[in-house]
Amino acid sequence: MIQSLADGILVGAVLSLGAIGLTMVMHMLRFANFAHAELLTIGAYAALVFDRVFQGVNATLGAKLAPLTLTGSLVVAMAIAMAITGASAVLIDRFVFRRVREKGGELSMVFASFGVALIVRNVIGLIFGLHTELYSKGIAFAVVVSRDPLLLIKPDQVFVLAATLVIMLVLHLVLSRTTLGYALRAVAENPSLAQVNGIPLKRMIVLIWVIGGGLAATAGIFYGLTNHLSPVMGRDLVLPIFAAAIVGGIGSIYGAALGGMIVGIASSLALLILPSGYSPSVPFLIILAVLLVRPNGLFGEVRA
Amino acid sequence: MTMKRSVHTAGLGLVLGLGLVPVAGEAMAQSCTQKIGAVLPISVDWGRPIAETAKFVVEQVNSVGGVAGCNIELVLRDDQTDPKVGVDAAKALVDIDQVPVLLGSVSSGVSMPILTSVTVPGKVMQMSCCSSSTAFTKLAEQGKTDGLWFRTFATSRVQAAVGAMVARDKGYKSVAILYKNDDWGQDIGKIVAANLEKLGIKVTAQVALNDAQPSYRAEVAEALAGQPEAVYLALYPTEGTAAVREWLSLGGTQNMIMANSLKSDDFRKNVGIEYLGNAVGTDTSSPRTPSAEAFVKRYVEKFGGQPNGPGLANSYDATMIALLAMQAAGKDAKGPQIAAMVAKVTDPKGTPVTADAAGFAEATKILAGGGTVLYQGATGNVKFDANGDVSAPAVVWSFTNEGTKEDTYIPLEEVDAFVASMK
Numbered sequence: 001m002i003q004s005l006a007d008g009i010l011v012g013a014v015l016s017l018g019a020i021g022l023t024m025v026m027h028m029l030r031f032a033n034f035a036h037a038e039l040l041t042i043g044a045y046a047a048l049v050f051d052r053v054f055q056g057v058n059a060t061l062g063a064k065l066a067p068l069t070l071t072g073s074l075v076v077a078m079a080i081a082m083a084i085t086g087a088s089a090v091l092i093d094r095f096v097f098r099r100v101r102e103k104g105g106e107l108s109m110v111f112a113s114f115g116v117a118l119i120v121r122n123v124i125g126l127i128f129g130l131h132t133e134l135y136s137k138g139i140a141f142a143v144v145v146s147r148d149p150l151l152l153i154k155p156d157q158v159f160v161l162a163a164t165l166v167i168m169l170v171l172h173l174v175l176s177r178t179t180l181g182y183a184l185r186a187v188a189e190n191p192s193l194a195q196v197n198g199i200p201l202k203r204m205i206v207l208i209w210v211i212g213g214g215l216a217a218t219a220g221i222f223y224g225l226t227n228h229l230s231p232v233m234g235r236d237l238v239l240p241i242f243a244a245a246i247v248g249g250i251g252s253i254y255g256a257a258l259g260g261m262i263v264g265i266a267s268s269l270a271l272l273i274l275p276s277g278y279s280p281s282v283p284f285l286i287i288l289a290v291l292l293v294r295p296n297g298l299f300g301e302v303r304a
Numbered sequence: 305m306t307m308k309r310s311v312h313t314a315g316l317g318l319v320l321g322l323g324l325v326p327v328a329g330e331a332m333a334q335s336c337t338q339k340i341g342a343v344l345p346i347s348v349d350w351g352r353p354i355a356e357t358a359k360f361v362v363e364q365v366n367s368v369g370g371v372a373g374c375n376i377e378l379v380l381r382d383d384q385t386d387p388k389v390g391v392d393a394a395k396a397l398v399d400i401d402q403v404p405v406l407l408g409s410v411s412s413g414v415s416m417p418i419l420t421s422v423t424v425p426g427k428v429m430q431m432s433c434c435s436s437s438t439a440f441t442k443l444a445e446q447g448k449t450d451g452l453w454f455r456t457f458a459t460s461r462v463q464a465a466v467g468a469m470v471a472r473d474k475g476y477k478s479v480a481i482l483y484k485n486d487d488w489g490q491d492i493g494k495i496v497a498a499n500l501e502k503l504g505i506k507v508t509a510q511v512a513l514n515d516a517q518p519s520y521r522a523e524v525a526e527a528l529a530g531q532p533e534a535v536y537l538a539l540y541p542t543e544g545t546a547a548v549r550e551w552l553s554l555g556g557t558q559n560m561i562m563a564n565s566l567k568s569d570d571f572r573k574n575v576g577i578e579y580l581g582n583a584v585g586t587d588t589s590s591p592r593t594p595s596a597e598a599f600v601k602r603y604v605e606k607f608g609g610q611p612n613g614p615g616l617a618n619s620y621d622a623t624m625i626a627l628l629a630m631q632a633a634g635k636d637a638k639g640p641q642i643a644a645m646v647a648k649v650t651d652p653k654g655t656p657v658t659a660d661a662a663g664f665a666e667a668t669k670i671l672a673g674g675g676t677v678l679y680q681g682a683t684g685n686v687k688f689d690a691n692g693d694v695s696a697p698a699v700v701w702s703f704t705n706e707g708t709k710e711d712t713y714i715p716l717e718e719v720d721a722f723v724a725s726m727k
Contacts, residue, residue, distance in 0.1 A: 003525055011519045131570045132545050139576065142554050152554050227519060228546055228574070236516045268522040276523050277485040277512030 002149045004268045010157035012244075012264020013164040014223045018237060019244035019256035020168065021215035027251030028188040028208045029101075031109035035092070036216060037234035037241055038120040043085040043217025044224040044233065045124055048133060050077035067143070067155040069136045070225065078221050082214040089213035090206050092116055117234065125231035133229040160222045167218065168257050171211075175253070184208065188251065240267070243283035247290045249300020258298065262286060338374040340626065341397030341428075343408035343418060345385045351410060353607075354433060354619045355380055358407055360606055361623035364661040369668075371627055372635040379403065383414050390414035394422040404639045405626045406430045410615060412437035412487060415455075419443070424450055428639040429646075431626045433619035436460050438491050444691035452643050454688055456618040456625070456681075458588045458696035460492040465723045466586040466698040466714060467536055467561050468499035474584075476559060478506040480532040482523070482547055484539050484565075485512040492538045492563060499726045500536075508532040513543050520547040524554060534559035541568040548575050558582045572703050580703045584711065588696040590617055591684035591716060595659060599682030602660060617682035624659055625649060625679055625686060631664075632671045650686050651676035684716065695720050 054073035055062035061073035142152035175181035186194040248255025345351035383390030412435040423430040432455040483493030508530025560583035632645035654676035657663040
């Protein structure tokens with residue numbers, strides 16, 4: 001029970017991070033981006049490439065920061081991967097979403113995002129192959145926190161949880177305390193009115209994609225660190241991440257963070273009641289339950 | 305007249321265009337042609353050689369005069385491993401081409417609907433090279449196959465039995481089972497659990513893993529809860545890698561028993577050979593008999609490569625036995641009559657015949673004289689049980705730094721005795 005709860009929180013941290021980026025993009029650009037999870041894949045693979053490059057250049061960077069399996073090279077690669085993923089998100093918007101936004105409706109955007117997701121997934125599969133990749137082949141053994149009740153935790157997962165909390169705090173401060181944050185929120189509230197007030201809309205959209213992409217990259221790398229990388233990891237993660245964003249309420253960063261935890265914990269605890277094999281149904285049951293009680297999600301606001 | 309001819313030409317063109325060219329016998333020109341059907345996944349890379357092997361058998365049989373004085377024409381259709389496509393193809397073969405015998409398919413998921421909705425209602429004998437699900441056995445036990453179903457591929461029962469045998473020989477007292485949540489995984493997982501319990505080994509958990517789950521942590525934790533001495537893995541490499549890494553990192557035992565699906569380089573590399581020292585796998589095998597070696601030699605001569613793909617020896621035997629049974633049943637025999645003759649050509653007390661053109665010619669003579677034959681094929685002396693199932697020898701294997709190595713070979717008799725003791 002305690003173990004399931006801890007597992008749920010630790011697995012949920014990655015979902016939270018992915019959901020925060022998604023909820024921001026969904027709120028500010030007003031469309032459900034099913035290609036968001038592919039940004040996680042882009043980030044994770046970009047980090048893999050640069051991690052290998054740095055280790056090749058300087059072997060000392062490849063040393064593990066005990067007790068984590070995280071290496072110095074991966075930390076540096078992470079920064080570059082965030083930039084690359086942000087840039088990819090901007091490029092995808094420039095070449096696909098912007099054109100669709102100008103000509104088509106909200107539904108066209110959703111379909112376009114499905115198309116983008118398929119293309120990204122298959123391109124990554126073509127380049128890297130369909131097999132599983134790992135940042136570090138060594139297995140990170142879990143640490144026994146308590147014997148009775150049995151509680152095992154992997155150091156990597158604690159790191160991921162802590163990093164997620166820090167990122168959420170920083171994001172909150174930026175959005176609530178800086179002029180830039182006000183501008184972003186204004187665009188989310190009402191794009192036309194924000195433009196009238198002198199906020200450069202195009203630049204704000206670019207910024208949203210950069211932030212969303214950067215967060216997605218972090219989530220992808222953390223997932224790769226605690227699990228593994230594969231070209232279809234985006235496909236595997238897209239539903240739990242959407243569930244987290246919807247449960248939290250579209251646009252709410254804290255909602256997304258909490259939503260991720262809820263989905264993680266519920267999937268983990270579900271095995272205590274449901275037979276194994278049914279756990280993928282849990283995110284959907286949570287969406288249903290939350291939307292029945294609070295149609296805008298836990299923290300969502302009614303939007304005109 | 306012109307009209308008739310043009311229809312005829314169009315028909316010929318259609319046949320040529322679809323690639324349904326009869327495999328012509330060269331030695332003797334036959335006055336008549338008998339069609340048999342095959343539904344195989346020829347659009348899949350490993351499916352093509354299975355079909356080529358079947359064609360090879362037909363060529364050999366035609367070279368010694370065909371079946372009951374008629375040239376055999378193998379009408380081959382693709383199923384794309386899709387049940388809907390497979391059923392359509394089988395329907396066309398049975399209704400339009402009026403074949404009395406259908407070879408196929410590979411995937412149990414395709415063979416099953418063909419059997420229940422095409423061949424059994426159409427009274428056509430179906431012989432599969434490669435389907436392993438025990439669902440066919442159950443269907444046959446319920447009498448719903450009308451004795452028309454045969455397969456030359458051992459059921460999952462063999463591998464599950466050998467898995468349990470390994471657990472017993474290693475002296476494990478408790479085992480957890482992780483299985484893939486599909487037909488194959490559920491099938492093999494259930495049988496292994498039953499076998500282990502029969503052997504007095506405690507099954508601490510049976511946990512299903514779905515495809516494409518972002519994390520298997522919760523499932524693995526559930527399997528770990530019973531603190532088993534060993535774990536049985538009926539998984540494919542993708543989820544197998546993720547689950548086993550999670551398993552090991554949470555302190556799970558390195559005593560692993562694996563199904564043949566994990567015989568994979570990706571799995572070995574990504575889990576790490578240092579953790580796989582106590583991991584042993586199971587697989588079915590071709591017997592170590594002269595007739596199996598003769599098949600390999602013939603195959604290499606014909607195709608210029610080793611028969612390494614899945615189901616090749618099985619496809620060879622399926623086709624040859626079907627043709628022998630047709631020969632025994634005589635000209636214009638229908639499906640049920642042919643199916644009834646299968647026992648006559650795989651009779652353990654019959655005269656042994658080899659699995660080639662000469663063997664077929666010899667069998668023809670013996671059958672004409674009222675005798676029975678024992679077909680010694682690419683997968684050994686094929687013997688079907690009452691449900692149309694065959695058994696097979698097994699191997700136990702383990703990982704090495706370079707790949708895998710065979711640890712023990714378990715002969716057919718030993719496998720059969722063990723499977724029987726599990727019932």
